[in-house]
Amino acid sequence: MSEGHRRSAEPESPARRPRVRLFLEQPLGEGQPLSLPAPAAHYLGSVMRLQPGAEIAVFNGRDGEWRVRLEELGKRGGAAQSLTRTAPQRDPPDLWLLFAPLKKARTDFIVEKATELGVARLLPVQTDFTNAERVRRDRLQAHAVEAAEQCGATHVPQVEDLRPLAAMLADWPEGRHLWWADETRAGAAARPDLGGPAAILIGPEGGFAPDERARIAGLPFARPMALGPRILRAETAALAAITLWQATQGDWR
Known part of the structure; x- marks a missing residue:
């Protein structure tokens, strides 16, 4: 050479x-x-x-x-x-973000900042308390592209179509850990401590419904994730959770 x-x-x-x-x-x-x-x-x-x-x-x-x-x-x-x-090509860690869509500007914010922080895939989910009934996947994908262009990334996360959370969990891939931000655990010490393929789940405004929380807690691949002593807005929780995972298990270590 x-x-x-x-x-x-x-x-x-x-x-x-x-x-x-x-x-x-x-x-x-x-x-x-x-x-x-x-x-x-x-x-x-x-x-x-x-x-x-x-x-x-x-x-x-x-x-x-x-x-x-x-x-x-x-x-x-x-x-x-x-x-x-x-x-060179630099791909992010194998981390997915599952999030309940919010109002337009706040959903855009989640997509843009998750791209900058190094998420590999973005999956909008419909929960019991989700306000948005549909999302423009093409528009969110364009926001991910723009964020990657601006932050120097060489990878653009794929934005998936909106799916019901129950269907997503029923079809969960083997070997991928799910860290879910449970607002009832504010102040607890749970934090990511397992490597390998992972996903973060952020609920909607108002949090998860009681039956949703009970179902998630009973899944063998799901673990709660605490995000400090205060209850965070959904978009803040998404950024905090990604940052915590990246600092402990991702490419920020």
């Missing part, structure tokens, strides 16, 4: 990286031509005021981050070419 190739495989310093990052679901590799869809071309040319010849950072969730040179920008799309890899 040449010295140039060795250098390109190493992470590029933040000071030298392009200021614009873009997620594209296309293969990335040295010399790889890229097709820019119309929304991306519009963003780069009209919003960011870039011209052909400018360089941006691109990632696809599989091949790391690449320095890319813009070749064409137009109303119907554009073209670019991959140059060198600026960062």
Whole structure:
């Protein structure tokens, strides 16, 4: 391998990286031509005021981050070419977040911050006290993409369709621990102490219904998770739980 190739495989310093990052679901590799869809071309040319010849950072969730040179920008799309890899692929720990959707802005907040904190998969669940009856999965996925673009991640968590919590638990994969935030345990000391594939479950405003809490507590793969001495809002609980798990079992250790 040449010295140039060795250098390109190493992470590029933040000071030298392009200021614009873009997620594209296309293969990335040295010399790889890229097709820019119309929304991306519009963003780069009209919003960011870039011209052909400018360089941006691109990632696809599989091949790391690449320095890319813009070749064409137009109303119907554009073209670019991959140059060198600026960062390796870094996937987050195998952590899922199950959460009951809240009002629009607060659900957006959960998706964005969970992406930044390093969650691998996002699963909205319908509980007895969930206020939202439907979610726009495509809109939430777009928020996850934008968060990954802004925070330097090379992975974008998949946002799943809304499912009833009971159905989700009935079809639970073997070997994955479920840590559930039970607001009745405020002040308790329970915290994640098992490694391996995991998931965090955050309830809705008002918490879990009594029968839901009893069912979850009786599951062999479920364990309660305490989040300090105060009862937290649902979106705060999601961030606190992810942070606690990452610090004890994830890639923050």
